[in-house]
Amino acid sequence: MSGQRLHDAAALLAALVAPFLTALALMPFRGDLSPTNAALILVVAVVAVAAIGTRTAGAVAALSAAAWYDFFLTVPYQRFTITGREDVETVVLLLVVGMIVSQLSVRARRLRTTVITDAAHLTSLQGTVRLAEDxxxxxxxxxxxxxxxxxxxxxxxxxxxxxxxxxxxxxxxxxxxxxxxxxxxxxxxxxxxxxxxxxxxxxxxxxxxxxxxxxxxxxxxxxxxxxxxxxxxxxxxxxxxxxxxxxxx
Missing domain, CATH: 3.30.450 (Beta-Lactamase)
Known part of the structure; x- marks a missing residue:
């Protein structure tokens, strides 16, 4: 497996695991955390995955975050069922915000890579000019x-x-x-x-x-x-x- 494929596979695995572990870690505090705060913490996990992965990994992380928020942090617990309207709205917002933020994060990372690559290319071209000028x-x-x-x-x-x-x-x-x-x-x-x-x-x-x-x-x-x-x-x-x-x- 090439280095790029290995990186993409690792990012996809992180997209599945990171939101799960985050939601699991929030379980002891679910009585004290507001739904909004819990959702924001999961969004951070989504952004972390998107920052190192692909658009697909970011989208999977957003879906994973919404699913595990429902499973661990909404009543009834440990079931993929939502009964409260507020919880439904929070899950939908978590999914939408997570998707948007993950796409923006991936775009920003690619733009940064492009800028770095362009600078390296410019340096390479300038090197020949300097040699001729010298x-x-x-x-x-x-x-x-x-x-x-x-x-x-x-x-x-x-x-x-x-x-x-x-x-x-x-x-x-x-x-x-x-x-x-x-x-x-x-x-x-x-x-x-x-x-x-x-x-x-x-x-x-x-x-x-x-x-x-x-x-x-x-x-x-x-x-x-x-x-x-x-x-x-x-x-x-x-x-x-x-x-x-x-x-x-």
Whole structure:
């Protein structure tokens, strides 16, 4: 099981267990707690699950909280039955509020992750600019980009090859897609193909070489990562062109 699937499974388990344990812990105090306060405490449990899980986990946590509130904290106790109108209203509100808050929590977490990822990508792109501004050699820029590509795309390895188009390899294109061009046939990939993939380096309209990517088999990295990889390769091409290096005819 992949790390992401394991995380999602753990979040789903927490969605089932956390509200149950919270409601169970409130049992000794149910005579002193108002229905509103008890419901708010369960909402906190829902938010805690949503903060680490998926939308599905948040929704399951809200349903679980409403069910265990009914079972442990409303009369008749230890039965999934509600007789009081106030209790019915509280359960409905708990379910609605729990669903809304869990969705907002998941959205906020994803937004935070996106911001962090965008900042990392910007830092990576700025690194090549700084190297060029500092007068570093184009080889230093190429090496910097090569290292960045390994982390950005989750590669096993990456190497740069000057001035050759031999091999007919699958190619990471400017739009972030992965294609293999053959006479009379074009193949688009949804995952990494076997063997190496090329990312061409062009500067000033001239082809200088290519990064040969050695990926880990599996799904392609996010499109944003692939677009940043293409931008990094373009910066390497610009550095090579600015240096006035010879290029294939």
């Amino acid at each position: 007068g570093r050699s184009p080889e230093a820029v190429v090496e910097y980009v090569r290292r960045e590509l390994v982390g950005l795309l989750g590669l096993r390895g990456c190497r740069f090859e000057y001035g050759t188009l031999m091999g007919g390899l699958p190619r990471l294109e400017h739009g972030g897609g992965l294609w293999l061009h053959r006479p009379g046939r074009i193949t688009e990939y949804a995952g990494w193909p076997d063997g190496e993939t090329e990312l061409r380096v062009v500067g000033g309209g001239h082809y200088y070489g290519r990064f040969l990517l050695n990926p880990v088999p599996g799904a392609l990295p996010p499109e944003q990562n692939r677009l940043v990889a293409v931008a990094l390769a373009a910066q390497a091409g610009s550095a090579l062109d600015t240096a006035g290096l010879a290029h294939p005819g």
